[in-house]
Amino acid sequence: MWEGIYLGVTTAVMPFNLLMMFVGCFAGTFIGMLPGLGPVSAVALMIPVTYGLDPSSGIILMAGVYYGAVFGASTSSILINAPGCSSTVVTAFDGFPLAQQGKAGKALALAAYSSFTGGTIGAIFLVFFAPMLAKVSLSFQSSDYFALMVLGLTAVAAFAGKGNILKALMMCVLGLMLSTVGTDRSNGVERFTFGSIEFIDGLSFLLLAMATFALAEVVMSVMDRKTAAQQNQVNNTSSLGSMKLSKGEVKQVAPTMVRSSVMGFIVGVLPGAGATIASFLAYGVERNVSSKEEKAKFGKGSLKGLAAPESANNAASTGSFVPLLTLGIPGSGTTAVMLGALIAYGIQPGPQLFVDHPDVFWSVIISMYLGNIVLLILNLPLIPYIAKLLEIPRTILIPLILFFSLTGVYLVSFNAFDIQVMVIICIAAIGMRLLDFPLAPMLLGFILGGMLEDNLRRALLINDDSMSFLWDRPLTAVIMTLAILALFGQPLLNLIRSKIGQKQQQNVFDAE
Amino acid sequence: MNIAKDRIGGLIFLALSIAYGYSITLIPIYPGDEYEVFTAKTLPTALSVLGALLSFCLLVASRNEEKSQLPNLDWIIAIKLVLLMVFYGAVLEILGFIIATSLFLFCGYWLLGERRKLILLLCSFPLVIFFWFVLTQLLDIYLAPGALIQSIIGN
Structure with a gap:
């Protein structure tokens, strides 16, 4: 392992890679800060830029953009109450009240320290967990992979929120359906191309990601009069107040940061759960364990309430790299985009990555750690200036973001037809958003579709066309059971709880 | 609704x-x-x-x-932006990158309510030319000049 760490450090500290890390963190912070654009869009926007780089540098740049964007999203949550992405919605609960009290500087500094703690603890865990899991996963067979992908898809649906499980599952299916468009990889048959040569290669992942996350998000933010009005009334960002934290305050939030980071990492590792769930969970737990008077402060500018989600979402962002690097299964929308980029480089993430491309594997892990340091030294002194970017009028920003999204896709394919396809997908994505259908599961379904089909085909071939591998092979059976539990666990628990509740009520009634 | x-x-x-x-x-x-x-x-x-x-x-x-x-939505602006994107896709390969993109940005700013002439001009043509320079000269990406320009200049 030490050899690997050494290799990772030497790759990550190469001057060009360090530059990429700085550029990534800065660009990520900037893009993440724009309301409506989160880490997924930020990483997607970077893909065309990274095509000219070698894989290690490219992935270091994207990793930098990722955690830069998570931090940038927190900045807009705190300063203008407009979260850049769903994982920083919780940050606004206490961050924005702090800013209103004139403590914006303190809130931003605390967010930076919390992100740093979360990212660092996450990176340390990643150093130990990822190689361990990578070694174990070398013994995985195609049936296990198939089961893991089913688990990833059901998990993302299960964590979609109450009442949304069905819709998230439908979106997974839609993503899988879209992944079948184009030439079948195993026997060369054209599927759903309707005779058009434009679809022979299938839909491009970048196109889908940009259209659903960048274009649709931006058009939605323009349509929504409430957000538009909110963003036009940007606070005066020139007076942020002091950025210093007192000793007492540090003492108060330190345990919160550690607790939330560990929890965030664990949640992040689970496929499909991601940073949003981690931040909500950490906030909830912290509120529950707080004293009564501290509890009353939550939502009104509590430091703990800000530190918890910030640590958790950064640790979870790092944690989500574990399934990506070791199993080749993205744990979140952003890692799904990165998976697409890695595949475009000709690198297949998974257990073999550890063996075939140890430089990529380790440099990503080490750059995670270095990136957090960069983020801290870059962002803390620059916050007052970066915050000025929020004052750029939307009338200028929005056309520019649209232009970068459209050109990003065009510069990869050089086919103007793709722009029209993007617009169609963007319209569909807006419709889905309005009907409350979550879009991340679709992206996950799309990226896993090809792999799921290949592994199922191989598993059937190995098992003489019998589906018995699902229950004959213990590992596959365990993963499938987990998938079923992920899907039906919560509704079953609710049912049991309501039955017990009814019974208790009946008993009370009988006793009376 | x-x-x-x-x-x-x-x-x-x-x-x-x-x-x-x-x-x-x-x-x-x-x-x-x-x-x-x-x-x-x-x-x-x-x-x-x-x-x-x-x-x-x-x-x-x-x-x-x-x-x-449904939330109170401004459909008109969304339709205008979508049409602008469709227009950009349609003319990109005819007018070429610089003219099509500059027009796209100019109209985009205009549609969103920007009326300051200096900003409208500065943030469209010079910006696109700078971007074109980075792409073609620094990153070595070939961008076709567009069918119309090609037919005027000739090959």
Whole structure:
């Protein structure tokens, strides 16, 4: 392992890679800060830029953009109450009240320290967990992979929120359906191309990601009069107040940061759960364990309430790299985009990555750690200036973001037809958003579709066309059971709880 | 506008699953494939059945759904932006990168309410030329000049 760490450090500290890390963190912070654009869009926007780089540098740049964007999203949550992405919605609960009290500087500094703690603890865990899991996963067979992908898809649906499980599952299916468009990889048959040569290669992942996350998000933010009005009334960002934290305050939030980071990492590792769930969970737990008077402060500018989600979402962002690097299964929308980029480089993430491309594997892990340091030294002194970017009028920003999204896709394919396809997908994505259908599961379904089909085909071939591998092979059976539990666990628990509740009520009634 | 979101979503998805299922019949199959368990049609068939089943479940679950209010949305600006993007896609290869993109940005700023002439001009043409310079001269990416320009200048 030490050899690997050494290799990772030497790759990550190469001057060009360090530059990429700085550029990534800065660009990520900037893009993440724009309301409506989160880490997924930020990483997607970077893909065309990274095509000219070698894989290690490219992935270091994207990793930098990722955690830069998570931090940038927190900045807009705190300063203008407009979260850049769903994982920083919780940050606004206490961050924005702090800013209103004139403590914006303190809130931003605390967010930076919390992100740093979360990212660092996450990176340390990643150093130990990822190689361990990578070694174990070398013994995985195609049936296990198939089961893991089913688990990833059901998990993302299960964590979609109450009442949304069905819709998230439908979106997974839609993503899988879209992944079948184009030439079948195993026997060369054209599927759903309707005779058009434009679809022979299938839909491009970048196109889908940009259209659903960048274009649709931006058009939605323009349509929504409430957000538009909110963003036009940007606070005066020139007076942020002091950025210093007192000793007492540090003492108060330190345990919160550690607790939330560990929890965030664990949640992040689970496929499909991601940073949003981690931040909500950490906030909830912290509120529950707080004293009564501290509890009353939550939502009104509590430091703990800000530190918890910030640590958790950064640790979870790092944690989500574990399934990506070791199993080749993205744990979140952003890692799904990165998976697409890695595949475009000709690198297949998974257990073999550890063996075939140890430089990529380790440099990503080490750059995670270095990136957090960069983020801290870059962002803390620059916050007052970066915050000025929020004052750029939307009338200028929005056309520019649209232009970068459209050109990003065009510069990869050089086919103007793709722009029209993007617009169609963007319209569909807006419709889905309005009907409350979550879009991340679709992206996950799309990226896993090809792999799921290949592994199922191989598993059937190995098992003489019998589906018995699902229950004959213990590992596959365990993963499938987990998938079923992920899907039906919560509704079953609710049912049991309501039955017990009814019974208790009946008993009370009988006793009376 | 009040709509029953789940019912509409369920119906659309059901129609989509059926259309997808019908299109499976158009997938050609190689001779001998009919004896295979797993062909190019297998996963799509499973997905279409699963999609229909899930939408049916959503329709059943939403039978008592109350209509909910859509947020107050500015549809006009969205339609204008979408048309602008379609226009950009249509003219990009005819007018070339610089002219098409500059026009796109200029119209985009205008549509969103920017009226300051200096900003309108500075943030469109010079910015695109700078971007074009970075792409073609620094990153060595070839951008075709556009059919119209080519026909005027000649090859």
